[in-house]
Amino acid sequence: MLLSIKVELKPNNKQVTAFRKASGVARHAYNWANALVKDVLVQRETDKTIKVPSAIDLHKRLVAEVKSENAWYYETNKNVPQQALKELRTAWDRCFKKIAKQPKFKKKGQCDSFYLESGSKAAPKIKNDGKRIKLPSIGWVRLAEPLPVTATHNCVISRTADKWFIAIKYEVEKPSIEGQRPTVxxxxxxxxxxxxxxxxxxxxxxxxxxxxxxxxxxxxxxxxxxxxxxxxxxxxxxxxxxxxxxxxxxxxxxxxxxxxxxxxxxxxxxxxxxxxxxxxxxxxxxxxxxxxxxxxxxxxxxxxxxxxxxxxxxDTMFPSSQICSNCGNHRHKMPLKNRVYICPDCGHIEDRDLNASKNIERWFEGIFIPTLPSQTVSSTGMACGVDKPFSCQTKATLKQEVNAKTTYV
Structure with a gap:
């Protein structure tokens, strides 16, 4: 099973400057590529033959047009702008599939982060000794607490407030669980x-x-x-x-x-x-x-x-707060101000949330939900009931058609 862990770093002033430079490079590459893709989409409105650039196309243009004019790009690791372009292309793919909205431009000082990679899964080169971790192009950085693995091939450095964190992924075996455990x-x-x-x-x-x-x-x-x-x-x-x-x-x-x-x-x-x-x-x-x-x-x-x-x-529509966990009676709707459930049928009194949690525990697919006492079932209604009963009921509720006369449930 693949898990991720996020640990605080303790960088010195020189390393903080390197982190900020890398975050700036990632942000600049992301915003440059975002503006480029938007211009291409505007051109496609008149000419559909124009292709939306992929992450590889964006990187080739970045090297030819941007890196040659901005030497400070070479002060950071090459993976920093590459990953930023991949993330932007993924964001646009989600937009094209109508999963998310168009990606926005990033702003300095907000959600600063960058990606580093060294080696491979078989031979990771980002190593740590429990107290420090060696990052490519940056060097040894102190850790606030030890990481669960001694080496990894990629990581993400991010900033929250005035603190810097490192996030890594690692494989973990599922812990063995002994004995029977209850349902809740x-x-x-x-x-x-x-x-x-x-x-x-x-x-x-x-x-x-x-x-x-x-x-x-x-x-x-x-x-x-x-x-x-x-x-x-x-x-x-x-x-x-x-x-x-x-x-x-x-x-x-x-x-x-x-x-x-x-x-x-x-x-x-x-x-x-x-x-x-x-x-x-x-x-x-x-x-x-x-x-x-x-x-x-x-x-x-x-x-x-x-x-x-x-x-x-x-199910979202399951009225867990309106059903009595003792007798299964369905009372009228309860406003949020009523914090105690009082059953009008059996007189059961219980905390509203505890009553709801008990009803949630006994829920199953196709459970019979008693109707409100004030509701009527007309001759045009659907057949009601299921094969399995509510857990508080002693007999199963059989499916049956409603008579022509109006019946009060």
Missing amino acids: GVDIGIKELAVCSNGKVFKNPKTYRRMSKRLKHLQRQVSKKVKGSNNRKKAVTKLAKIHARIANIRKDAIHKLTTYLAKNHSIIKIEDLHVKAFLKNHRLAGAIADCGMYEFRRQLEYKTEKFSSQLILV
């Missing part, structure tokens, strides 16, 4: 990060909300500084540190949660949430974004594969 349903929310059907609750750190006052203060300080001044650069760095700290706390909470779920359970069931649609609710968009719902699902996808678990996505 997980309800993701805003009040609590996650509530499991076994009763375990993971608190939501709500880091962005706790640091919002500090963020507003620093953003105000940035707006008051003169553009291009050193004071503005210092203020921007302080603001970037706070944003990085918020992201790190959020990722740490999600990593601990997903590792616990994937390692200790054989089957994990979560709701297939459409996070992008949730963010359109501007009253809750900030709180939803602070939870990291998409990152939670992304991490579960690869961690379940690592720990030989299974991830099941529950």
Whole structure:
């Protein structure tokens, strides 16, 4: 199994200058190629015989037209502009397939990164001794913590706030899991990060909300500084540190949660949430974004594969919060302000999120969903029911046609 790891670097001033030069070269090559492709697309509107240049074509033109005029290109490794052109061509391929929008031009100081390569998979030449790593064209750079492998053939250097990181890929064997593991349903929310059907609750750190006052203060300080001044650069760095700290706390909470779920359970069931649609609710968009719902699902996808678990996505329309986990009664819709579920049929009282997680755990494909008491089934309705019952029901629900008369369910 192929995994990636990201470790902080401890470069000196000379190495930081080399990192910034390489990031500048990668950004310049990316923006130059992006402008070239856009010009070609404009020409293709009148002449379809003009071909959109590939990554190889872009590199040939870069060597002939750009490198000959800009000698500072040769101060960095040759892989830096080459990989930037490959990434741009990949971005345009995604745009042509209508997977993503057109790639934007990169801006200095935002998402600085570059690619380095040396050797091959069979004979990697980027080696480290646990405390340092030897990068091509840069030399030995100190590591904040040791890497899991002693050699690799490629890596990505990136900057977050005022810190530099290295990311590598390495093969890892799947850990052996002994014994039977239970199934768990997980309800993701805003009040609590996650509530499991076994009763375990993971608190939501709500880091962005706790640091919002500090963020507003620093953003105000940035707006008051003169553009291009050193004071503005210092203020921007302080603001970037706070944003990085918020992201790190959020990722740490999600990593601990997903590792616990994937390692200790054989089957994990979560709701297939459409996070992008949730963010359109501007009253809750900030709180939803602070939870990291998409990152939670992304991490579960690869961690379940690592720990030989299974991830099941529950249907988006499954009313997990409206069904009683005790008797299976489907009550009226519950507004978000109601945090306790009270069943009008059996009188069962339980926390809203815990009740939903139990319903998510017993979900399966084709599960029978009881209708609301206020809804009626007309003679034109479809046949209802499935062969398997709801877990709280004692008998299977058979498919049957509805009578001509209006029936109250």
